[in-house]
Amino acid sequence: MAYVITSACIKDSLCVDACPTDCIHPKQDEPKFAEATQMYVDPENCIDCGACVAVCTSNSIFPLDEVPAEMTDAVAKNAAFYAN
Numbered sequence: 385m386a387y388v389i390t391s392a393c394i395k396d397s398l399c400v401d402a403c404p405t406d407c408i409h410p411k412q413d414e415p416k417f418a419e420a421t422q423m424y425v426d427p428e429n430c431i432d433c434g435a436c437v438a439v440c441t442s443n444s445i446f447p448l449d450e451v452p453a454e455m456t457d458a459v460a461k462n463a464a465f466y467a468n
């Protein structure tokens with residue numbers, strides 16, 4: 385399982401700093417940051433620790449099986465950000 389960031393994200397990067405596996409991008413110094421509308425979790429490297437949820441003030445992050453029904457498109461969007 386992995387955590388998922390939804391469109392409510394305000395890109396303040398608090399979760400990026402909290403993530404122990406560096407699996408939330410784009411970071412502010414990465415090329416894709418400016419164009420990104422939200423942050424994304426790399427599902428391959430997320431260890432389900434929940435540290436990101438604890439610091440997110442916009443309630444944008446959910447465990448995969450708790451993503452609200454109206455936001456399930458975020459699951460594919462998070463994964464797609466890391467697809468090559």
Ligand code: SF4
Binds near residue numbers: 431434
């Ligand atoms: S649950 Fe943990 S490992 Fe997964 S994105 Fe959040 S902080 Fe990173």
Ligand code: SF4
Binds near residue numbers: 398443
């Ligand atoms: S902490 Fe929440 S609002 Fe901030 S960048 Fe992460 S997901 Fe987005």
